[in-house]
Amino acid sequence: MKISTKVECGIMALIDICVNSAGESVTVANIAGRQNLSAKYLEQIVPLLKHANLIRSIKGARGGYYLARPASEIRLQQVIDALDSTVLGRVEFESIEPSVISDAIGECVWQRMTDSIRDIAAGVTLADIAAHYTQLVEEKSPDLMYYI
Numbered sequence: 001m002k003i004s005t006k007v008e009c010g011i012m013a014l015i016d017i018c019v020n021s022a023g024e025s026v027t028v029a030n031i032a033g034r035q036n037l038s039a040k041y042l043e044q045i046v047p048l049l050k051h052a053n054l055i056r057s058i059k060g061a062r063g064g065y066y067l068a069r070p071a072s073e074i075r076l077q078q079v080i081d082a083l084d085s086t087v088l089g090r091v092e093f094e095s096i097e098p099s100v101i102s103d104a105i106g107e108c109v110w111q112r113m114t115d116s117i118r119d120i121a122a123g124v125t126l127a128d129i130a131a132h133y134t135q136l137v138e139e140k141s142p143d144l145m146y147y148i
Contacts, residue, residue, distance in 0.1 A: 003087060006048075007080055007084050009042060009045055010048065010049060010083045011080075012035050012037065013042055014049065014055070014074070014079060014126055015130050015133055017066060018071045018126055018127070019130050024062075024064075025057070025063060025065055025066045026065055026066065027064040027065075028065070046065065050065075051082070053068050053069075054067070054068055054079060055068055056068045070127070071126040072127040074127075075121065075122050075124065075125055075126075076121040076122075076124040076126070076129070077118060077122040079126070088117065089114075
C-alpha cells in the first residue's frame with residue numbers, strides 16, 4: 001500500500017489541530033512550523049479537509065482552523081477518503097486482462113486485505129492518534145530541571 005504525501009500531511013495537520021487548539025484556532029503557519037511541513041502544501045490540503053467537514057475556519061487576525069466535531073468522532077477512514085479516495089478503494093488490476101483467475105485472486109486476497117485495512121481505518125479515531133502522539137512526545141521530551 002502506498003500512502004500519498006497529501007494523506008500523510010493531512011493527518012498530521014488534523015492531529016496538530018487536535019492537540020494544539022485548546023479552544024482556539026490554529027494557523028497553517030503554526031502547523032507547518034511545528035510539524036516541519038510546507039505551509040504552501042498545507043494550504044492546498046486544508047480546503048479538502050474543510051470540504052469534508054473535518055475542520056472549520058475562522059477569518060481575521062485571530063483566525064485559523066479548528067476541528068468541526070470532537071476528535072473522538074473523526075475516523076481515520078473519513079480523513080483518508082477526503083484526501084485520496086483511491087487509498088481505501090476497490091482493488092483493480094491495471095495490466096492484466098480480466099479473467100476468472102484474476103477475479104478469484106481479487107476476491108480471495110486483494111479485496112479481503114483492502115476490507116481489513118478499511119476496517120482498521122474505521123476503528124481508529126483522531127483522538128486515538130492524538131493521544132498516542134501526546135504520549136510519544138512526553139516520553140521523548142527530556143525532563144526539565146531547574147537550577148538555582
